[in-house]
Amino acid sequence: MSYQQMAQVYDRLMKDAPYDHWVEFTNKMIERFLPNAQSIVDAGCGTGEVTHRLNEEGYHLTGVDLSEDMLAIAHQKNSSAKIRWLQQDITNLAGLKDVECVISYCDVMNYLSDHEDVIRAFHSIYESLTPSGLFIFDVHSIDHIQNNMIGATFAEVYDDLSYIWFCDPGEVENRMVHDLTFFVRNGPNFKRFDEQHVQQGYSAEQLAEWLMQTGFKIQLISSDFEMELMDNGERIFFVCQKI
Numbered sequence: 001m002s003y004q005q006m007a008q009v010y011d012r013l014m015k016d017a018p019y020d021h022w023v024e025f026t027n028k029m030i031e032r033f034l035p036n037a038q039s040i041v042d043a044g045c046g047t048g049e050v051t052h053r054l055n056e057e058g059y060h061l062t063g064v065d066l067s068e069d070m071l072a073i074a075h076q077k078n079s080s081a082k083i084r085w086l087q088q089d090i091t092n093l094a095g096l097k098d099v100e101c102v103i104s105y106c107d108v109m110n111y112l113s114d115h116e117d118v119i120r121a122f123h124s125i126y127e128s129l130t131p132s133g134l135f136i137f138d139v140h141s142i143d144h145i146q147n148n149m150i151g152a153t154f155a156e157v158y159d160d161l162s163y164i165w166f167c168d169p170g171e172v173e174n175r176m177v178h179d180l181t182f183f184v185r186n187g188p189n190f191k192r193f194d195e196q197h198v199q200q201g202y203s204a205e206q207l208a209e210w211l212m213q214t215g216f217k218i219q220l221i222s223s224d225f226e227m228e229l230m231d232n233g234e235r236i237f238f239v240c241q242k243i
Helices: 019-033 049-056 068-077 115-128 142-149 204-214
Strands: 039-043 060-065 084-087 099-104 129-140 153-157 161-169 175-186 189-200 216-223 235-242
Touching (some): 019 099, 019 129, 019 235, 039 115, 049 060, 060 068, 068 084, 099 115, 115 129, 115 204, 204 235
Parallel strands (some): 039 060, 099 129
Antiparallel strands (some): 153 161, 161 175, 175 189, 216 235
């Protein structure tokens, strides 16, 4: 996954993403499980939409992402904001200690296509948290992957941007290979670029087992910003606490 050229159009593609719902969910979980928490690390922050929103609510934010291009855009959105931006791999976080809350939204964990990397990320995040610290993240549900994503084609056409996105099955069960082609206006012409991203689906049972083996206590597993797990939920949320 490069997110190099795609970083320049990412916010256009994600204009309808439920950023405010992620912020509201974070606030609710902090209020419920760790009142008065102030420090949040946004692991896989992308262009910083959630990061900036939480910072504006008074939290102390650190945005972490592997893509230098995404971080540059995140910083440019409000260069005076007191947010620390770090280019790091979430499977090997460095320099982060006694963090009160780590969030990782918009299926970041699905981009770790090897389950060993997921386990490494859980351990790295666990070590970064203060005792009783929260780890909140979401993933695509297996039902959503199998019924709504694999085999689907998505496309959008705007005056200055268009794309076509094929979501094909990978060689491993519940693996998705996203082949994306973009056409972006460049003067009187359009410039084409292509990217391929790979995501892996993990069951709630698998993730719960790895989290508990890491040392987390699972406080909540739910679907689609609700407080319960639904059979047809598209996005599964985990709220975990370091013990």
